[in-house]
Amino acid sequence: xxxxxxxxxxxxxxxxxxxxxxxxxxxxxxxxxxxxxxxxxxxxxxxxxxxxxxxxxxxxxxxxxxxxxxxxxxxxxxxxxxxxxxxxxxxxxxxxxxxxxxxxxxxxxxxxxxxxxxxxxxxxxxxxxxxxxxxxxxxxxxxxxxxxxxxxxxxxxxxxxxxxxxxxxxxxxxxxxxxxxxxxxxxxxxxxxxxxxxxxxxxx
Amino acid sequence: xxxxxxxxxxxxxxxxxxxxxxxxxxxxxxxxxxxxxxxxxxxxxxxxxxxxxxxxxxxxxxxxxxxxxxxxxxxxxxxxxxxxxxxxxxxxxxxxxxxxxxxxxxxxxxxxxxxxxxxxxxxxxxxxxxxxxxxxxxxxxxxxxxxxxxxxxxxxxxxxxxxxxxxxxxxxxxxxxxxxxxxxxxxxxxxxxxxxxxxxxxxx
DNA sequence: TTCTCCAACTTTACAGTGTAAACTTTACAT
DNA sequence: ATGTAAAGTTTACACTGTAAAGTTGGAGAA
Numbered sequence: 308x309x310x311x312x313x314x315x316x317x318x319x320x321x322x323x324x325x326x327x328x329x330x331x332x333x334x335x336x337x338x339x340x341x342x343x344x345x346x347x348x349x350x351x352x353x354x355x356x357x358x359x360x361x362x363x364x365x366x367x368x369x370x371x372x373x374x375x376x377x378x379x380x381x382x383x384x385x386x387x388x389x390x391x392x393x394x395x396x397x398x399x400x401x402x403x404x405x406x407x408x409x410x411x412x413x414x415x416x417x418x419x420x421x422x423x424x425x426x427x428x429x430x431x432x433x434x435x436x437x438x439x440x441x442x443x444x445x446x447x448x449x450x451x452x453x454x455x456x457x458x459x460x461x462x463x464x465x466x467x468x469x470x471x472x473x474x475x476x477x478x479x480x481x482x483x484x485x486x487x488x489x490x491x492x493x494x495x496x497x498x499x500x501x502x503x504x505x506x507x508x509x510x511x
Numbered sequence: 512x513x514x515x516x517x518x519x520x521x522x523x524x525x526x527x528x529x530x531x532x533x534x535x536x537x538x539x540x541x542x543x544x545x546x547x548x549x550x551x552x553x554x555x556x557x558x559x560x561x562x563x564x565x566x567x568x569x570x571x572x573x574x575x576x577x578x579x580x581x582x583x584x585x586x587x588x589x590x591x592x593x594x595x596x597x598x599x600x601x602x603x604x605x606x607x608x609x610x611x612x613x614x615x616x617x618x619x620x621x622x623x624x625x626x627x628x629x630x631x632x633x634x635x636x637x638x639x640x641x642x643x644x645x646x647x648x649x650x651x652x653x654x655x656x657x658x659x660x661x662x663x664x665x666x667x668x669x670x671x672x673x674x675x676x677x678x679x680x681x682x683x684x685x686x687x688x689x690x691x692x693x694x695x696x697x698x699x700x701x702x703x704x705x706x707x708x709x710x711x712x713x714x715x
Numbered sequence: 716t717t718c719t720c721c722a723a724c725t726t727t728a729c730a731g732t733g734t735a736a737a738c739t740t741t742a743c744a745t
Numbered sequence: 746a747t748g749t750a751a752a753g754t755t756t757a758c759a760c761t762g763t764a765a766a767g768t769t770g771g772a773g774a775a
């Protein structure tokens with residue numbers, strides 16, 4: 308209704324994209340609680356009511372930012388996966404590094420993406436974003452799925468492990484200030500999982 | 512400065528405790544975004560500025576609620592752990608069940624406890640709460656720590672797995688509506704981890 | 716008892732927020 | 746040029762957190 312593809316708007320060059328970028332900037336600079344419709348609008352140089360013509364209120368703006376964030380998240384994981392060893396183990400470990408690094412570098416955006424409360428608005432857009440990011444994880448996990456087994460089990464395990472580690476690390480639960488990301492502490496459990504899963508005693 | 516122990520206040524029976532309980536009720540009934548100073552105060556039957564005498568603003572109230580929530584979280588895990596098989600495997604599996612069940616039954620409180628953004632205020636209280644809840648996990652993991660190994664590694668793995676699964680499950684990432692908690696999907700990876708960790712090829 | 720004090724609580728005020736409605740401007744099709 | 750609808754502005758309102766000043770009521774001292 309309000310927008311679909313790359314139609315150039317009339318007055319502003321490309322509000323909506325500008326609003327999303329403003330929102331991401333605010334998240335990066337000032338955290339999750341600072342993400343405000345009015346501040347977003349002000350940063351983009353428009354009146355505080357302008358976003359209403361592009362998003363369905365604040366939740367709509369948050370959903371749009373989350374979708375964009377999810378795309379960048381996926382991109383960073385792909386880049387990280389391509390940067391290291393291309394063995395199955397190397398690929399999945401590099402993917403995990405990309406996952407954790409994104410969370411550490413963009414904590415507020417990461418939190419927004421996975422904020423469980425107002426997930427209601429997301430729906431279509433979010434499911435698409437989840438699907439593609441999930442697809443990256445899935446194809447990286449594929450070599451470790453025992454023949455005849457449900458790939459969902461392996462994917463769930465790996466994703467839970469990466470995500471839980473990243474979230475707890477960000478929340479400071481592992482200590483008041485655990486220093487740099489410490490990838491090894493994440494890689495060791497992932498490898499432990501893969502060793503157990505990748506060598507099934509009796510697949511059938 | 513504002514309070515310390517069980518000193519009975521003058522007018523109200525025991526505001527502070529009442530405010531915390533009101534907050535938890537609001538979280539349970541209406542979600543994280545509905546937790547408001549004024550609503551909390553109204554529900555406790557006091558003016559909207561009354562909480563200022565017991566907590567340091569909204570963040571202080573949230574911290575106090577998170578601490579109380581963490582205590583209940585720990586209690587539920589202990590109860591769950593005591594309810595099943597007392598073998599090392601049974602204890603850790605029951606603990607995981609308690610973890611996931613608490614998250615599913617109290618999603619907003621669970622999110623508040625682990626909200627990473629405004630972790631600044633927590634400090635003392637939160638660290639104590641984390642320590643005790645972490646202690647429960649630690650002693651449950653102890654039997655699986657290979658001799659001479661760092662217990663932190665095992666604890667981190669198990670906690671990341673439980674937490675990531677619970678968080679992603681709550682966020683609906685595993686599907687639009689994955690039905691009931693499905694403990695088996697959590698237990699299988701935990702067991703896989705324990706099998707790998709508990710039988711070290713060569714500890715030293 | 717009466718007085719005094721002070722913590723607990725209320726009232727008032729203010730800046731900032733999201734949202735809705737009415738209004739103004741501008742680009743485009745006809 | 747003209748009409749129309751989208752894009753953006755202005756105005757208004759209910760709600761939020763926070764700070765300051767005002768009120769109340771119980772506890773200890775005279």
